[in-house]
Amino acid sequence: MNVETGAPTTELATDLHWMTVARAASAIARRELSPVELTEALLKRIERLDPRLNAFIKVDAEAALQAARTAETEIKAGRSRGPLHGVPVGIKDIIDVAGLRTTGHSKVLADSPLATADAVCVGKLRQAGAIILGKLSTHEFAIGGPSHDLPWPPARNPWNTDHHPGGSSSGSGSGVAAGLFPMALGSDTGGSVRNPASCCGIVGLKPTYGLVSRRGVFPLSFTLDHIGPMTRTVEDNALMLEAIAGHDPLDPGSAAASAGHYHAALDLGVRGLRIGFVRHFHEIDMPAEPEVTASLEHVMRTLQMAGADVRDIHLPSLGEFSAVNRVILQSEAFSIHAAWLRTRPGDYGKLARRRLMSGAFFGSADYVTANKRRMEMIAAVNAALAEVDVLLCASSMDPACRIDNPAEIERTYPRQARTPFNNTGHPALAMMSGLSSSGLPLSVQFVGRYFDEAMLFRVARAWEQASGMDRKHPPIG
Amino acid sequence: MDKELMEALARRAGLDKALAEFPDDVAAAAKQAASVAGKIKVPADPRAEPWPPMKPGDGL
Numbered sequence: 001m002n003v004e005t006g007a008p009t010t011e012l013a014t015d016l017h018w019m020t021v022a023r024a025a026s027a028i029a030r031r032e033l034s035p036v037e038l039t040e041a042l043l044k045r046i047e048r049l050d051p052r053l054n055a056f057i058k059v060d061a062e063a064a065l066q067a068a069r070t071a072e073t074e075i076k077a078g079r080s081r082g083p084l085h086g087v088p089v090g091i092k093d094i095i096d097v098a099g100l101r102t103t104g105h106s107k108v109l110a111d112s113p114l115a116t117a118d119a120v121c122v123g124k125l126r127q128a129g130a131i132i133l134g135k136l137s138t139h140e141f142a143i144g145g146p147s148h149d150l151p152w153p154p155a156r157n158p159w160n161t162d163h164h165p166g167g168s169s170s171g172s173g174s175g176v177a178a179g180l181f182p183m184a185l186g187s188d189t190g191g192s193v194r195n196p197a198s199c200c201g202i203v204g205l206k207p208t209y210g211l212v213s214r215r216g217v218f219p220l221s222f223t224l225d226h227i228g229p230m231t232r233t234v235e236d237n238a239l240m241l242e243a244i245a246g247h248d249p250l251d252p253g254s255a256a257a258s259a260g261h262y263h264a265a266l267d268l269g270v271r272g273l274r275i276g277f278v279r280h281f282h283e284i285d286m287p288a289e290p291e292v293t294a295s296l297e298h299v300m301r302t303l304q305m306a307g308a309d310v311r312d313i314h315l316p317s318l319g320e321f322s323a324v325n326r327v328i329l330q331s332e333a334f335s336i337h338a339a340w341l342r343t344r345p346g347d348y349g350k351l352a353r354r355r356l357m358s359g360a361f362f363g364s365a366d367y368v369t370a371n372k373r374r375m376e377m378i379a380a381v382n383a384a385l386a387e388v389d390v391l392l393c394a395s396s397m398d399p400a401c402r403i404d405n406p407a408e409i410e411r412t413y414p415r416q417a418r419t420p421f422n423n424t425g426h427p428a429l430a431m432m433s434g435l436s437s438s439g440l441p442l443s444v445q446f447v448g449r450y451f452d453e454a455m456l457f458r459v460a461r462a463w464e465q466a467s468g469m470d471r472k473h474p475p476i477g
Numbered sequence: 478m479d480k481e482l483m484e485a486l487a488r489r490a491g492l493d494k495a496l497a498e499f500p501d502d503v504a505a506a507a508k509q510a511a512s513v514a515g516k517i518k519v520p521a522d523p524r525a526e527p528w529p530p531m532k533p534g535d536g537l
Contacts, residue, residue, distance in 0.1 A: 323516035345495035345499055354506050358507075358513075360490035360510075372519075372520045372527045
């Protein structure tokens, strides 16, 4: 691995398409940049690059430009909506946007009625002044993919379009990394925000369970679903979470917690922090590619040199975390899809059909046992986080493989350490740890205590600043 | 899981149409489920509580 040079990268932060949320919003607020100019620039880039990336299912250019004009008028009149005002965002297509169809990237919902209301998280983004650009590709119903037998093609990785971008929030990861938009919403049930963040070299957060409302999001698994922000920088991720977090009395899983001031503690550094390194995930449970292991060691040493106290931590095995996740996820998902699977099995792609039907073969005792074991896993992670402030571990054990190699996809997709924290509900953030010798992103994951996303951002920011990962962009043009 | 049991479970779940049209996918789904459930350690204490599926709040 060559962290510093790696593959060809572009570092032109002055290009509008590489502007961060924070920089764009600041320039817009100072009236040095027009939201219309920014939106038009991104729409042109989408028109040019998306035929290669397939990040979008639906570009809503007209509505985006109208929203940008409204934002411009508001800002000129001195009515600021805050740090997302005038900044474009993409929305994963399992999340409702009023006036657009929510397809789940599936033939099953390809002709469904248009959504009549925004999902809560989308409404909050709109309230904060964000410009909705359109709906983004996903693995079918956030579970089946990457698939080539759906009504829309799968998204591709901007670092190398022959490779997959991870999933299930595949269009979100691809588009943020390619500079089609600076932020996107994803969902994460078994790692679906953090997988594309890992494959595409961006920052993806699965917040604490219940911190972001799920209302208006097509469910995959009620007790494992999380909505999370995907951005190119840690700061932008914090800004986006501040906008979308908060209690929703109409979401039965919503936590009695309000949004924090995640942005405030970003630059406090890691001196004196205790970081637990979960080595056995990538060294024993699922031995990672050597380049992944080397990059994790590099992250660990960098944080250590910045003053963190790093120690080894042991958790239950990845294989068991994964099994618990599968039983719960597929049982709950089958209950959601059973009626369609019974009457319209041919309207699903092969991967989703197989994965969703698995839920029919679990018994009630399997489901309850998985949830009992889940409680023990929660206790184990809580005990670890009583000893340290943050956990550091692998996200993906391999860089993204070719999208046209189903055997390699089947082998590498489960080789990950993200499902543990869907099971336990702890916040977890994945980001770039370096580049492989083939020029594809490698990744690291940080995990925090419940509702302590601020600590995650603080550690992630320290790594980002030491490594310059936020300045590495794919050579997509 | 043998074929007979797999088909019985699929029919009980109402997947007759899938069984007729996509028998390989039903078999793959059953195989996937069977390979997963057995990997979970059953908590030794029979009174162990499951995760209350919707338990929001500060402590989770």
